[in-house]
Amino acid sequence: MEYPSKLVEQAVEEISKLPGIGKKTALRLALHMLKQPQAQTTNLSEALTNLRQNIKYCGTCHIIADTEECTCKTLSRDTSVICVVEDTPDVLAIRNTGQYNGLFHVLGGRISPMDGIGPDNVKIDSLVDRVKSDAAVKEVVLALSSTMEGDTTAFYIAKMLRDTPVKVSTIARGIPVGGELEYTDEITLARSISTRTLFSTEN
Amino acid sequence: MEYPSKLVEQAVEEISKLPGIGKKTALRLALHMLKQPQAQTTNLSEALTNLRQNIKYCGTCHIIADTEECTCKTLSRDTSVICVVEDTPDVLAIRNTGQYNGLFHVLGGRISPMDGIGPDNVKIDSLVDRVKSDAAVKEVVLALSSTMEGDTTAFYIAKMLRDTPVKVSTIARGIPVGGELEYTDEITLARSISTRTLFSTEN
Structure with missing residues (x-):
């Protein structure tokens, strides 16, 4: 697809690296952000960077x-x-x-x-x-x-x-709650x- | 839902503001980012901020x-x-x-x-x-x-x-290509x- 802008293309490229998000959804998300207040995008970017940089794992249970x-x-x-x-x-x-x-x-x-x-x-x-x-x-x-x-x-x-x-x-x-015996696999x-x-x- | 971390909670909060993304998908995306190299999240954040701050609209056609x-x-x-x-x-x-x-x-x-x-x-x-x-x-x-x-x-x-x-x-x-006449609405x-x-x- 030919994008109207390099900035949109870069954003689509990065967003579509996330699991379950294709180029079309990525474009929709990027264009949605352009219609929202700038603060919303800034907050999102900061929350992501913050999460990735400052997250810790518990030394005991690894949560x-x-x-x-x-x-x-x-x-x-x-x-x-x-x-x-x-x-x-x-x-x-x-x-x-x-x-x-x-x-x-x-x-x-x-x-x-x-x-x-x-x-x-x-x-x-x-x-x-x-x-x-x-x-x-x-x-x-x-x-x-x-x-x-x-x-x-x-x-x-x-x-x-x-x-x-x-x-x-x-x-x-075992059989999940709500599951019918007839349709449950043998194992x-x-x-x-x-x-x-x-x-x-x-x- | 009770989150294991404030950082995760903030990220989920911001991601789920996007259209079509609920809290559960947002959590999945946030946890996915934690497993990827840090550069990927940095690139994503930068691309989004860049897009939102530097995008222009053509003065003639508004694209x-x-x-x-x-x-x-x-x-x-x-x-x-x-x-x-x-x-x-x-x-x-x-x-x-x-x-x-x-x-x-x-x-x-x-x-x-x-x-x-x-x-x-x-x-x-x-x-x-x-x-x-x-x-x-x-x-x-x-x-x-x-x-x-x-x-x-x-x-x-x-x-x-x-x-x-x-x-x-x-x-x-008119009738979309591939559409059956029988199932097309009257209007x-x-x-x-x-x-x-x-x-x-x-x-």
Whole structure:
């Protein structure tokens, strides 16, 4: 496409590097900004630069934070459970359920030999150290994706924690709420039968 | 939603002000940037600020440009036709068809009394001046949306140009290419019959 201006072209080029945004959406966003007050674009630019330059990761749980000590220790959380997730959005999703009040550990990825990501590229050693050095930890909950890579990562972590006294659990795999039995794939159905739980009349 | 960091929250706040981007997409974009090299975010911020601060509008046709004299006059264009459009994306869309080689005039909006936009808020006076002062102009093509506001704007422009010798035409309204007659609404069908054209075996 031929752009009316070099400045527009550069902006479109940079915006369209973001995931899920093509050239056409990028152009729409750039032209939208031109119609808004200049302060809005300035604020956006500053917020992005600020985020990228000043963000910290908590030294303990590796969650994104404003300081190197995140709120994971200071809040009134259950310090006997650590939930292991792949990335920060997972932390937010689990927190939003309101069903979990323990600590977190963000791996920053999952073991994926195909992509050249081995156990050393994710924060597994740091998890093992954390579990071993903190006697308060009684359980590690693996909340990983139900994919080949997620399962590989889960197996590896479980193996590394075998010698410790902590209980290693995983979030349940089964039919999603609202899902019809008829349309559920065999593997999910088989897993949901083998890991069946006692029926509760409370929920 | 509770964010893990004030910086993330600010970035999400600013990104989600863009059209079509909600808080969830904004969060995904912000976290994506954290995984990319810092230069990418810096480039994006600079391109946006640069665009917003340094963009110019051509004094004649009001197209977005890098200087106040756009390429509208220098290129080998047909200077006897002016195509009137609402906004810059329309210029790009029409140029991309390869069917039009004349000049453009960007109104910067359309008359919409409901939104408080009157004839004085769009560049209609400037179009009339342009037509009157340039004897080379023989035709004005109205390429406006086929909506109430687009039609109102078209009528107003046609009225303003009534005393000039230029021909005022409008792009054809009818069944879109690929459209089925059966599913076309009555008004479009009626318009396509009343404005029927001679059948050509050439296209």
